[in-house]
Every structure is written in structure tokens, then in C-alpha cells.
Amino acid sequence: MAQMIANAIRQAGTNFVESLALFLPRMVTTLAIIIFGWLIAMLLRTIVRAVAGWLRINVAAERFGVAPLLKTADLPPADALLGAIVFWLVWLGFLLSGIDVLGFTSLQGLLASFWAFVPRLLFAVVILIIGFVVANFAWRATLLAAVNGRVPSPRLLSGAVRWLILILTGAMALEQIAVARTVVLTAFAIAFGALSLAVAIAFGIGGGGIAKRILEHQFPEQPRSSADEISHL
Amino acid sequence: MAQDSVLSDELLHHLMAVGQVDVLVGVPTLNNASTIRPVVRAVHQAFSRYFPRDRTLLINSDGGSDDGTPGMVRNASVDDTDTVTVSHTLRTMHRISTPYHGVPGKGNALRQIMTAAELTQARAVAVLNADVTGITPEGVAALVRPVRDQQFDYVAPVYQRHPLEGPLVTQLVRPLMRAAYGWQVREPVAPEFGCSNRFVTHCLEQDVWDSELGRVGIDLWVTGEALAKGFKSCQAGLSPHPATSTRTPFGELFGQVVDSAFACLERHAPYWLNRNGSEPMLLASPPPSAPVERPVVDGTRLTEAFAKDVENLQSVLEYILSGETLANLEALAAKQPERLRYPDALWVSTVYDVLLAYRAGVMRRDHIVQVLAPLYLGRTGSFLRQYATSPEAEIDEALENLCREFERSKPDLIQRWNSR
Numbered sequence: 017m018a019q020m021i022a023n024a025i026r027q028a029g030t031n032f033v034e035s036l037a038l039f040l041p042r043m044v045t046t047l048a049i050i051i052f053g054w055l056i057a058m059l060l061r062t063i064v065r066a067v068a069g070w071l072r073i074n075v076a077a078e079r080f081g082v083a084p085l086l087k088t089a090d091l092p093p094a095d096a097l098l099g100a101i102v103f104w105l106v107w108l109g110f111l112l113s114g115i116d117v118l119g120f121t122s123l124q125g126l127l128a129s130f131w132a133f134v135p136r137l138l139f140a141v142v143i144l145i146i147g148f149v150v151a152n153f154a155w156r157a158t159l160l161a162a163v164n165g166r167v168p169s170p171r172l173l174s175g176a177v178r179w180l181i182l183i184l185t186g187a188m189a190l191e192q193i194a195v196a197r198t199v200v201l202t203a204f205a206i207a208f209g210a211l212s213l214a215v216a217i218a219f220g221i222g223g224g225g226i227a228k229r230i231l232e233h234q235f236p237e238q239p240r241s242s243a244d245e246i247s248h249l
Numbered sequence: 250m251a252q253d254s255v256l257s258d259e260l261l262h263h264l265m266a267v268g269q270v271d272v273l274v275g276v277p278t279l280n281n282a283s284t285i286r287p288v289v290r291a292v293h294q295a296f297s298r299y300f301p302r303d304r305t306l307l308i309n310s311d312g313g314s315d316d317g318t319p320g321m322v323r324n325a326s327v328d329d330t331d332t333v334t335v336s337h338t339l340r341t342m343h344r345i346s347t348p349y350h351g352v353p354g355k356g357n358a359l360r361q362i363m364t365a366a367e368l369t370q371a372r373a374v375a376v377l378n379a380d381v382t383g384i385t386p387e388g389v390a391a392l393v394r395p396v397r398d399q400q401f402d403y404v405a406p407v408y409q410r411h412p413l414e415g416p417l418v419t420q421l422v423r424p425l426m427r428a429a430y431g432w433q434v435r436e437p438v439a440p441e442f443g444c445s446n447r448f449v450t451h452c453l454e455q456d457v458w459d460s461e462l463g464r465v466g467i468d469l470w471v472t473g474e475a476l477a478k479g480f481k482s483c484q485a486g487l488s489p490h491p492a493t494s495t496r497t498p499f500g501e502l503f504g505q506v507v508d509s510a511f512a513c514l515e516r517h518a519p520y521w522l523n524r525n526g527s528e529p530m531l532l533a534s535p536p537p538s539a540p541v542e543r544p545v546v547d548g549t550r551l552t553e554a555f556a557k558d559v560e561n562l563q564s565v566l567e568y569i570l571s572g573e574t575l576a577n578l579e580a581l582a583a584k585q586p587e588r589l590r591y592p593d594a595l596w597v598s599t600v601y602d603v604l605l606a607y608r609a610g611v612m613r614r615d616h617i618v619q620v621l622a623p624l625y626l627g628r629t630g631s632f633l634r635q636y637a638t639s640p641e642a643e644i645d646e647a648l649e650n651l652c653r654e655f656e657r658s659k660p661d662l663i664q665r666w667n668s669r
Binding site: 080081084156161162163165166170171246248 | 414415416417418438499500502503506544546554558561562564565568610611612613616619620622623
């Protein structure tokens, strides 16, 4: 009995040593991959930031209205954000490659899934960037047109336009990366439908007078505003 | 080469039949049936009264009118025009009405007129506005004579009008152009002007014609080009400022004029960045002395929305205006509309900040220009109310002070322009 226990312990010890002998090189390789990946990711981040700086990405972000949105969301400037995205994508790739080397059965295929996910993630990021740009452009254009056209509540109107586009963009991005696809789509459809219905009912019931005033203001028989009453040239 | 694309074969044949001319008057038109007859009449009277020995040509460049404008030009009765003339022309007065090709806009019409002037080697050219009712033979002659008799290359008009009229000119374009170009030109946006064949040839060689500036801001560009390229320029008085029969909505007009002014300044920057102060421009002939009416304008209505506009646009203004200008503007907006006084210095810094933002392209340029519109209305309303009952001399002095303020702040503008 004692002999059997001793054999089992010896066997377990032998197995442990053999496993350790097999695992340690993998662990070292994993660590090497992760450290090497971190260095590569850092290097790429520096390069991307330098290229973005050279391309004046921050100026473009200011121009297209992305910068203020990043600031509001407590995110870094556009060039730093691009660098960070590249850093995390590359390092995460190396990290998963390293974990894959360890040979854990439960983590098998994680790397393949990650690389399959990356294009969708990038596409979602592109959708978000375009959405930010379009939303900001539409916001500013609506605000300026409303102010100069003497439309009531220009900030409310332009803000609504911006958020509508941002919500639509966010839903598209989430749908692209397949995060809670059904929930997102259903929530968006319900929220959008409810909002439209609420606006229509509210405007129809309570805003008849306002609608009349707006239409009379927009299509007047006489000059549209005080600015049109004088000859400016 | 340029003539091939700008002049149709038919027009080319007409011009070859006409041959060389001494005086060419061009009239760009687009649906001006209601006003074109007096313009043609004034031109013919000018030809017969003031240039009877010259070979003359009236060319109408039409943008595709569907109200019969070209027919009216072609069929305008010469008898009609001669009934009131005191002298008769000794030469044939030629008259051509022709459509121009390309994108509708005054630029293409002017290009065709200038090309025809170059081909016919016209010594003096005058371009008139078909959309007015007050043009006189004396006005036409005033634009032609300095070129024909005194070898000037460019003649800008000076209208006899009340100083409270045309606030977009008096509050913005005139002082801005004067401070930048260093010449005291009173009407830089005028659609009428006179010029020499040398200036015509120079203009045709420029690359402006296919640009947006060429399409909607050619009047400003012509003035700026003459001043910036050192052409011998003067001014000539015209009859009281003619009222246009059609009026472009304010927003569209403001966008076109301000965008063109800023685009001109950008094109001519190498010239004006090296100029300081301003010089008066010779007045070849004064405007006819006739009483001018004080315009009935309510400045209060223009300032009513100012505070709300500044508040609404705050998030856009902070990208365009410097911190100091924005803070002063917000302090101004906090006052009651009836107590609003938009100071000259603040108005100048507003305009210069917007110009620099336009140059830097901090956002779409049409948005930058649109931001300035409500601020301009506030400034204009404030000025109109402040001087509503003042005598003309006092208003003229205030406008002169504004021009000087623009000039005083120019070194700072130059420094910031160069540092961007």
C-alpha cells in the first residue's frame, strides 16, 4: 500500500517535472513573444503618431469636428488615439500568439478568432470616424443655417441632428462587431420608432401653431428677415 | 487659343466684320428684360454724344435669358436713342448680342467680353450692370474717358449715395480692401468698371476664370487685380447709386461677397503683406451733384437677435475667434439690444480673426463665412442706430475712422498671417 502511494507520488513528481520541462520553454517563448510584441507595438505606435503628425491629423480632426467630440469623451487627441489603437491591436495579437504557444486546449483557436475579429473591429472604427465627421458637419451646417435663417431653437435642432447621426453610427458599429446584435438592433428600432412617433404626436398635437409660424417664416410673401429689408451693397 | 473656346464661330465672324474698335462697352445679362432698354439707350447716347468720332461696339453677353433680353438688345431702336441726343455719331455704332458658353455666372460673360475686346483691340472698355435703372450716358462716358484720354488702366466707379447705404461695403469690404491693398477705393464690389486693353490682356492670362471666385466674385477680383498688379487706376463718379431690380437674399449675397473678398486677399497676399497705410485714388470725375435720400433702415431690428446668435454660435465661434475677441463679443452680447454698441476695434478684430480662420481652414470655408453673417448684422444694426439721425459728414467721419482702425490693426494681422 505504502509502496503504491510512493509510486504514485513518484509518478506524479515525474509527470510534473516532465510537464514543467515541456511548459517552461513554452512559457519563456510566450514571454519572449509578449515582450517582443510589446516592443514592436510601441515602435509602431511611435511611427503611426509621427506619420499622423506629419499628415496633420489633429488639424483635420479639428476641421471636421472630431477633436471636440474626442475631448468631450475624455479621449486623447486624434494622433495619440490612432497610435493607441495600433498599439493595442498589435500587442493583443502578439499576446494571443504567446498564449497560443502555451498550448492550453481551452484557449485554442482564440488567435484565429481574434484575427477574424480585427477586420470587423477596424471597419467599425472607420464607421465611427465617418459618423463623427458626418454628425459634426451636419450639426454645424444645421446650426448655421438655423441661426442665419432665424429658425427657432437652433441649438436644439442641430444637437438633435448630431445625436441622431451618432446613435445611428453607434448602432451600425456595434452591429458590425456583432456585440449583442439582436439587442442593439431591437433597442435601436424601438428607440428610433418611439422617438419619431413621440415627435410626430407632440408636434401634431401641441405644435400646430409653431409649425404654422415656421412655415410662414420660411415662405413669407415679404422679405424673409430684417436682414433682407435693406440693400447691403 | 483662349479665343477659340470662349468665342463661338458666329461671334468670331461678327467681330471680324466689326474690325478694330476704339470704345467697347460690355453688358453681361441674364433675364434683364425689365431693365435692359435704358442701359442700351444710355450706351448709345454715350457713343453719339461723347465719342462721335470713335469706332464703338456694344456687346451683350447673355447667360441664357428666357425673357427675351437678347432680342431687346438687338432690336433696341436707334431712333429711340437718338431722339434726345444733341450730336450724332460719325461712325457706325456696332451692337452684338451673343450667348456665352459654360457655367452661368458673370465670370464667363466678362471673359467673353474681354476676349472680344482683346480681339477687336479696343482702346477703352467699359463693363456695365444690366440690372440697374439709373445708368446714364454721362456715367458710361465717365468710365471710358480716363482710359481713352488719360491712359488709365482701370477705372472704379464712385457712386453718389448716402453713407448709411450699402453697409456690407462700408462696414466690411471697403475698409478691409483699403487696409489690405493700401488704396482708398470706395466701391470695390461695383459691377461697373472701365479698363484698358493692356489690363484686359492681363486679366485673360490669369487662372481665375474657371474658379469659384471667377464665377461669383469676379467684380472684386478685377478691382483687387488692378490694385495688386500695379495698373494705373483711378475712380470716376457715376450717377446716384442705381437700385438693382432684383435682390439676392442676404445670406447668399453675404456668402458670395465675403468669400470672394477673402479669396482675393489670399490670392493677392504677396502684394498686400508688404504694404502699410493707404493712398487716396485719383478721382477723374466727381459724381454729379444731386441730393441723395437718407435710407430708411431700422438698425434696432438687426441687433435684436445678436445676443441670441452669439450664444447659439458660441461652440463654433471658439474655433474661429481668438479668446480675447470672443470674450469681448460675449460681454457685448450680454448688453441689452437697444444699448448695443459694437466698437470699431472689436469689429476689426472679429473680421481679422475670421479671415485668419478662413486662411487656416479650421473648418469648411463656407461655414466660416456664415459665422460672420450674424455678427455683421449686429455691427451694422449698431452702427445704423448710432448714426440714424447724424449728419452725413459725421457718418463719413465715422466710416473713415473705421477704415483707419482696419489699417492700424493690419501689422498684427500680417504677423498672425505669416505665423500660420
